[in-house]
Amino acid sequence: MIHAHITAWLVALILFFVALSLNKSGKEKGAKIVQMVLRVFYLLIIATGVMLLTRVAHIDWKYTLKAVAGLWVIGTFEMILSRVKNNRRTSVFWIQFVVAFALALYLGFAVLPMSFLHP
Numbered sequence: 001m002i003h004a005h006i007t008a009w010l011v012a013l014i015l016f017f018v019a020l021s022l023n024k025s026g027k028e029k030g031a032k033i034v035q036m037v038l039r040v041f042y043l044l045i046i047a048t049g050v051m052l053l054t055r056v057a058h059i060d061w062k063y064t065l066k067a068v069a070g071l072w073v074i075g076t077f078e079m080i081l082s083r084v085k086n087n088r089r090t091s092v093f094w095i096q097f098v099v100a101f102a103l104a105l106y107l108g109f110a111v112l113p114m115s116f117l118h119p
Ligand code: HEM
Pocket: 002, 005, 006, 009, 045, 046, 048, 049, 050, 052, 053, 063, 066, 067, 069, 070, 071, 073, 074, 101, 104, 105, 107, 108, 109, 112, 113, 114, 115, 116, 117
């Protein structure tokens, strides 16, 4: 399940940058399609994340923060894409994206015990 989780957010990350560059180069139709696929991956990230949570005997604040950070990353993806589409400033959301993504990676890889290295 951890592999599925990592695959889901890695693919989402790639799709996010593809949608972003399509948007920026004015290929709106392509961007729309990629964004629809991206939204399916949000569901996969959340589903695999919740499945991992069901394995945890006691969900403490670290797990809660991990889930919040993950959902926050997804929120920033959506905000950045919609603001780029409307030619609005995105810097505030890029900062949030970096913070939330770093937090999710740190908690996932360095703090919480499950790992794809020792499943
Ligand atoms: C883009 C968003 C997300 C990113 C980048 C992300 C990243 C990660 C990473 C790097 C790991 C550790 C993998 C490993 O050690 O092999 C992990 C594990 C985990 N993630 Fe996420 N995640 C995201 C979203 C979510 C969401 C939305 C949830 C909850 C609904 C969630 C719940 C979990 C859980 C429970 C684990 C297992 C933690 C453990 O016990 O080690 N994640 N995630």
